[in-house]
Amino acid sequence: MNSSPQSRITPWVGRLIIANAVVLLLLLTLFTAPEILAYLQFSPAYALSRPWTFVTYMFVHGGLLHLAGNMFMLFVFGSPVEHRMGSRSFILYYLYCGVGAAVLGLALSSFLPIGPFIGASGAILGVALAFAIYWPDAELIAFPIPIPMRARTFVGLLVALDVVFWWLTPNDGIAHVAHVGGALFGYLFFRLHGLSRRGTLPPPRPVERVVVVQSGGGESARPSSPAPTPRPPRRRVDADPVAAEVDRVLDKISAQGLGSLTPAERRFLDEVSRQKKQEH
Numbered sequence: 001m002n003s004s005p006q007s008r009i010t011p012w013v014g015r016l017i018i019a020n021a022v023v024l025l026l027l028l029t030l031f032t033a034p035e036i037l038a039y040l041q042f043s044p045a046y047a048l049s050r051p052w053t054f055v056t057y058m059f060v061h062g063g064l065l066h067l068a069g070n071m072f073m074l075f076v077f078g079s080p081v082e083h084r085m086g087s088r089s090f091i092l093y094y095l096y097c098g099v100g101a102a103v104l105g106l107a108l109s110s111f112l113p114i115g116p117f118i119g120a121s122g123a124i125l126g127v128a129l130a131f132a133i134y135w136p137d138a139e140l141i142a143f144p145i146p147i148p149m150r151a152r153t154f155v156g157l158l159v160a161l162d163v164v165f166w167w168l169t170p171n172d173g174i175a176h177v178a179h180v181g182g183a184l185f186g187y188l189f190f191r192l193h194g195l196s197r198r199g200t201l202p203p204p205r206p207v208e209r210v211v212v213v214q215s216g217g218g219e220s221a222r223p224s225s226p227a228p229t230p231r232p233p234r235r236r237v238d239a240d241p242v243a244a245e246v247d248r249v250l251d252k253i254s255a256q257g258l259g260s261l262t263p264a265e266r267r268f269l270d271e272v273s274r275q276k277k278q279e280h
Contacts, residue, residue, distance in 0.1 A: 009075060010082040012091045017071045020120060023059045024067050042102045042178075043116035044109035058098040060118040070120045077124070077131040080241050084134055086264035093189065097126025100185025101178040108177060117175030122182030125162075128155050129186040135241045159183045246272060 009017075027037065039050065042057035061067040082090035101122025105114050131138075136152040149157070162179040249265050261269075 008079065010079045010090075011087050012082055012094070013074055013078040016074060016078070016091075016094070016120075020059055020061065020067060020071060024061050024064070027060065037118075038116075041116045041118045042105065044106045044114050047102070047106050054099050054102045055095065057102065057118050058095075058120045058123055061120070062118060066119060070124055073124045073128065074120065077128045081127050081130045081134065083264070083268065084245060085130070086262060093130065093186075094123050094127060096189065097182040097186050098123030100126070100188075101175075101181030104181030104184060105175075105177045114177055117178050119175060119178070121175065122178035124182070125155075125158065125179050126182040126186030126189075128158070129183050130190070131155070133190050135244055138241055138244075155183070242272070 132155040
């Protein structure tokens with residue numbers, strides 16, 4: 001579905017890719033002194049005296065391959081997650097996971113030898129976890145293994161491999177602790193968010209689903225006939241992120257009304273509606 005919102009690069013994903021690429025270019029051309037890298041990377045030994053490194057390390061990469069791998073993962077997982085969360089919530093969540101990865105490294109440095117690390121992998125693994133929570137049954141193929149895996153299986157495998165390699169090869173030059181930290185803090189975010197919403201949302205009530213989507217301000221919804229007709233059971237759409245998102249938004253409208261939609265959800269429905277009209 002090439003024209004879907006999920007297949008397009010979203011605003012903050014694009015900005016993050018550009019920012020990371022520009023930082024690498026500057027470090028390779030103008031700012032090549034080793035001292036500059038030392039002031040940008042995260043090192044548990046100097047973390048408290050250099051608090052900016054809790055953020056700056058996320059924008060520093062060890063070379064083109066390191067950058068390309070991380071930015072590809074950011075595009076694949078970040079674009080649909082930003083579309084689902086909204087741009088402001090997405091960038092805050094991204095930074096939260098990245099800072100959380102550094103916090104875990106600092107906390108564990110009192111018990112384990114943890115050296116300096118760089119890269120956006122921790123934040124990106126947190127974003128991948130968000131994708132797996134939103135679309136757990138979406139099928140992914142991890143090159144070079146030509147076997148489709150569900151998103152929750154794929155992300156769980158990534159985290160498990162990081163834990164294993166962190167334990168077996170702690171000095172392999174890869175920041176496994178940052179990867180695990182980003183995923184852990186992402187999990188805590190959704191766990192706490194789910195607990196906070198559980199007591200505030202009203203229980204869903206059975207109503208007939210009737211939705212009218214308009215681009216411009218006043219929306220209205222009214223059944224076409226006075227007697228509601230039973231709907232056929234909904235097909236499973238978890239494997240299609242766009243269809244799953246449409247289903248979730250319609251469920252929210254049924255439970256809480258059209259006024260409960262966020263601006264990002266309204267834009268999403270508007271775009272899906274325009275695409276359906278173009279297809280027909």
